[in-house]
Amino acid sequence: MPWLNAAGNLLLVAAAIAVLYRPLGDYMAWVYTASGHLRTERWIYRLISAKPEQQHSWRGYLGAVFSFSLAGFILLYAVLAFDGMGPDLAFNTAVSFVANTNWQSYVPEQSISYVAQMAGLSVQNFVSAAVSMCVAVALIRAIAAHRAAALGNFWVDLVRTNLRILLPLSIVFAVLLLACGVVQNFTESTALLPGGPVASQESIKMLGTNGGGFYNANSAHPFENPTPISNLMQVLMLLLIPFTLLRTFGTMVSDQRAGYALLLTMSVLFLLVYLPLTYFELHGSGTAPQLAGAAMEGKEQRFGIIGSTLFATATTGTTGGAVNSMHGSYTALGGLMLMVDMVLGEVAPGGAGSGLYAVLVLVVIAVFVTALLLGRTPVYLGKQLGTRELKLVSIAILIMPVLSLGGMALASALPYTRAEIIAGMGNPGSHGFSEVLYAFISAAINNGSAFAGFSANTPGLNTLLGLIILAGRFAPISIVLALAGALATAERASSRSAELPLHRPQFVGFLVSLIMFIAVPTFIPLFLVGPLAEGLMP
Incomplete structure (x- = not known):
């Protein structure tokens, strides 16, 4: 049911x-x-x-x-x-x-x-x-x-x-x-x-x-x-x-086929978060969730598990940041899925406008890799892609992990902000670590949601998170517009008959796999310390 x-x-x-x-x-x-x-x-x-x-x-x-x-x-x-x-x-x-x-x-x-x-x-x-x-x-x-x-x-x-x-x-x-x-x-x-x-x-x-x-x-x-x-x-x-x-x-x-390929890609990524998130919340471990029939802590009774997980998937998959439940009260593995949704680059489906240009950056990488594997010229919608475009998109995919992980490392290294982090953590151990990690990911990807157990309203964290938000917004925009400038003047392929069939399910599957491969492995060591460690505890 x-x-x-x-x-x-x-x-x-x-x-x-x-x-x-x-x-x-x-x-x-x-x-x-x-x-x-x-x-x-x-x-x-x-x-x-x-x-x-x-x-x-x-x-x-x-x-x-x-x-x-x-x-x-x-x-x-x-x-x-x-x-x-x-x-x-x-x-x-x-x-x-x-x-x-x-x-x-x-x-x-x-x-x-x-x-x-x-x-x-x-x-x-x-x-x-x-x-x-x-x-x-x-x-x-x-x-x-x-x-x-x-x-x-x-x-x-x-x-x-x-x-x-x-x-x-x-x-x-x-x-x-x-x-x-x-x-x-x-x-x-x-x-x-x-x-x-x-x-x-x-x-x-x-x-x-x-x-x-x-x-x-x-x-x-x-x-x-x-x-x-x-x-x-x-x-x-x-x-x-x-x-x-x-x-x-x-x-x-x-070319509506290109739009439908991106639509399918974003929809698959949405489901890859929504389904396991809902499963983890419906099968929450522990005495209280089992007595309640589900992990209802931090969720509104009028929305229930399903209304909460659907909203949570939508808001972390876009640059939404609005919440109708406390993400910090989700099961450990449920909280992990919310973080994964953000580290994907918010392309599931992403924000109004930002989701489209973020996924197009990843499409450029996918076209290059596909062309290399098949020994073909990288062409997307008639535009021949060169090394300039590849360099720009390579920089773009580094921005979010550098800002989130680098910002978290800097805040932990500076005595003043480290003291603020320790004081602001609502929980000790792995869950407290997850609260802090979630905050820095959310700021770097311009999401704005929080685990809600971490209080960041201190002078040092307000300033540092503000700077991360600023860089997370305008560094990608700068790269995207530079990429637009390169593509606008790029040579068109002599014939579109030689183009790769980038609208087919095979390419969509490859693009989904590539997005997961680019986004998730960088954060696995921190997930092991935070939500995975908490979720795997007996």
Whole structure:
């Protein structure tokens, strides 16, 4: 019966995505290729002194991303500091929301005003997600280009993403959340009835795979996620744009087979986490789980095991970071699966935009390896790949492990931050180690979720994790846009008849295996010390 429930929940979400896959994906492709501008968009271009006719090279596009994100960080930091937040926490929070990570080391309903929530955090929920989608579209244009150095205009892409995609979708889903019982008001919060403009923030939080929460209890709070229906809707919102962007990709490169291959890859990776995670939670070892029938500690009764594991798989497989259960209370092997989901590079299916460009980086590696094995020229969608592209993607796959493991090593080596880590660990031994490891992985991959047993709200950890989040966001974007610049000017293969059949199940299987091989082995020694050691204890 539980597995029937698990299959039913998954199929409901999959069916909704299947219905929206083509219309939403094609609509987004039209948004990014349309030549005309709306009147409102032209007003915005005049306001920010942007030239919509200007085309950016990859350096110009990257410079625009950096300048816009820096301005967003300064403004958000000022809003949070004016709201009374301390300097180190304001830095961490501003960096986190600008980087689409939304790591929360504070209690929102106690320390953030409605103005800061709406004018600060909610604005970044929109624009940080839009930046990721813009970078993904720039890479798509590069793949589809015929020796053209331009990747489009960042300001046009940014404005269109917000006005034509994110804003309409967020309004629709905010209304649906209101119908499910999510609150939306400006009533002053009390100890018993915390109010606030929740539904409007919740919709863009999920659609933009932003994470965080209006309340400290996040999506476990009954005013933020009141029913199993709202829970499924939030899972759908997390997965909707990352999956439908694959249709956008196929439309813009004029080859839907390539989009379907990526869709199958991401779906397989999602299942490879969801199924064992659900199994471990349904068969939790120990007296309490056996008496309860499952490992229900840290999970809401109204969602149960299945509603919790489906949400957890979706949020760790995207750059979501929102949680409807305490990940630190999962079984040891269940917690391991959540960490594996993040170290895969968040390509199952990844964040809004970031999942697509992350998986395309891995596709470039897979094409090179496949071509070498078969003695063929590496070609992807008509573009001949060279050593420059291989060097860039080789650097890209090193960023997350270097930041997470290197950051954790640095924090453990410095006496000041080591003392903060020891004081912040909610549990000793292997579980405490898992809490710290999870935090650094989450920061480096821009996820934002936490095991919830580790308190990182200290000056040293706020600063260090903020810097890791910053590097984890903009180092990959820099590499991806450099890769886009190389692909845009790359020679096209003389004939596409010699291309490898990269849309077939064999390649999908190889790509899934390659992603697992690249991502997981680096972390196995730490998993042995943390979740595996805890899970294998008698």
